[in-house]
Amino acid sequence: MPDVFADLVGQDEAVDTLRRAAAAASAVLRAAAVPSTTDAAGDGFDALAEESDGGQPTAAVDAGAGMTHAWIFTGPPGSGRSVAARAFAAALQCAYGTGCGECPGCHTTMTGTHADVRMVVPEGLSIGVNEMRALVLRAASTPSGGRWQVVVIEDADRLTEAAGNALLKAIEEPPPRTVFLLCAPSTHPDDISVTIRSRCRVVPLGQPAPEAVAEVLVRRDGVAPDVARWAAAAAQGHVGRARRLARDPEARKRREAVLAVPRRLTGVGAAFDAASALIEAAEAEAEASVAEADAAERAALETALGAGGTGRGAAGAMRGAAGQLKDLEKRQRSRATRAQRDALDRALVDLAGFYRDALTMALRAPVAPVHTDTAALAGAGAQKWDAEGALRRLEAVLECRAAIEANVKPRIAVEAMMLSLWKG
Ligand SMILES: [Zn+2]
Numbered sequence: 001m002p003d004v005f006a007d008l009v010g011q012d013e014a015v016d017t018l019r020r021a022a023a024a025a026s027a028v029l030r031a032a033a034v035p036s037t038t039d040a041a042g043d044g045f046d047a048l049a050e051e052s053d054g055g056q057p058t059a060a061v062d063a064g065a066g067m068t069h070a071w072i073f074t075g076p077p078g079s080g081r082s083v084a085a086r087a088f089a090a091a092l093q094c095a096y097g098t099g100c101g102e103c104p105g106c107h108t109t110m111t112g113t114h115a116d117v118r119m120v121v122p123e124g125l126s127i128g129v130n131e132m133r134a135l136v137l138r139a140a141s142t143p144s145g146g147r148w149q150v151v152v153i154e155d156a157d158r159l160t161e162a163a164g165n166a167l168l169k170a171i172e173e174p175p176p177r178t179v180f181l182l183c184a185p186s187t188h189p190d191d192i193s194v195t196i197r198s199r200c201r202v203v204p205l206g207q208p209a210p211e212a213v214a215e216v217l218v219r220r221d222g223v224a225p226d227v228a229r230w231a232a233a234a235a236q237g238h239v240g241r242a243r244r245l246a247r248d249p250e251a252r253k254r255r256e257a258v259l260a261v262p263r264r265l266t267g268v269g270a271a272f273d274a275a276s277a278l279i280e281a282a283e284a285e286a287e288a289s290v291a292e293a294d295a296a297e298r299a300a301l302e303t304a305l306g307a308g309g310t311g312r313g314a315a316g317a318m319r320g321a322a323g324q325l326k327d328l329e330k331r332q333r334s335r336a337t338r339a340q341r342d343a344l345d346r347a348l349v350d351l352a353g354f355y356r357d358a359l360t361m362a363l364r365a366p367v368a369p370v371h372t373d374t375a376a377l378a379g380a381g382a383q384k385w386d387a388e389g390a391l392r393r394l395e396a397v398l399e400c401r402a403a404i405e406a407n408v409k410p411r412i413a414v415e416a417m418m419l420s421l422w423k424g
Pocket residue numbers: 093094095096097098099100101102103104105106107
């Protein structure tokens with residue numbers, strides 16, 4: 001059986017760092033199990049986070065061995081930030097300290113059922129302060145499995161300022177057995193506050209090479225080699241996206257519809273039509289992705305509230321229930337908005353790939369196209385637009401992504417983009 005780092009594609013350096021840190025963490029635990037008087041002050045952690053938790057009854061390990069209380073995993077979407085964080089969490093809980101993939105610690109962490117590992121996956125547009133406070137409180141408790149309390153925060157760039165401050169306090173004075181693993185696109189101050197950053201060790205992940213992505217699709221998912229190669233290139237280094245393209249016909253159909261956009265832009269009317277089609281496709285995709293969870297949550301809440309009860313007290317209970325249902329609906333709307341934006345962003349990334357292909361062809365750059373199946377169309381575009389025109393179009397797509405990220409209404413941003421794509 002492969003170990004817990006096996007799915008971290010093309011990130012050898014990061015895996016190396018994490019393996020060493022897990023071994024160091026294990027040594028800290030072993031030292032703690034055998035009380036030692038040789039180093040009463042050291043806790044075996046690197047100086048980065050050491051200042052506030054001196055005096056723990058642990059023995060020292062090599063100070064350069066690389067364990068600390070707070071980590072940030074950075075990298076482009078799909079590079080495997082959360083995969084890396086989860087694998088590291090498993091290695092920390094591993095009975096052998098290696099992330100063997102077989103022991104109960106590894107197994108329960110990887111399947112999401114370990115009692116001392118909490119994965120925070122924001123469903124809405126941000127992670128609020130109440131959620132963070134509750135999390136910090138639980139993270140301070142003694143690990144029930146006797147190893148570490150691990151908190152993984154995916155998309156830590158979506159922390160509200162107040163939530164970030166609550167987290168910072170916990171990172172500044174970490175409980176001795178608590179480890180925070182944050183995931184963010186980068187360490188830019190827009191993504192993560194400078195003060196949090198200064199308390200964390202950074203594990204940068206790169207965009208994995210298409211060959212590495214294709215290899216894992218073949219090995220792990222049983223995808224045919226030629227399909228794997230195509231999907232890995234089309235997904236532009238995004239491992240999860242590559243897997244979906246390789247395995248989900250609906251995802252392939254959506255991608256084809258997006259890549260049909262450039263040849264449909266024949267006039268102003270067509271540009272607006274294309275904008276509508278893109279928005280509506282993203283909405284439909286998002287709706288499909290959250291519908292099941294929405295219905296299940298609502299049913300669970302109604303059951304918990306005893307909906308339909310007629311006994312004494314039912315009227316009062318229903319008044320409270322109305323408030324809870326309202327809260328749930330608010331959370332679900334926030335999640336739906338997020339899902340729509342994510343779907344739209346995937347479409348824009350595909351579209352950007354097309355114009356990038358046109359640009360590289362116009363420049364006669366010796367690089368492989370992103371979308372092999374629309375390479376001929378991109379070649380025709382390259383001839384018609386020249387490098388400059390292709391670049392302007394690529395920039396229009398990237399500007400649209402940035403505008404949506406900055407909260408411009410998606411329809412407005414997409415319409416502006418389609419007009420630029422048509423006019424050039
Ligand atoms: Zn293990």
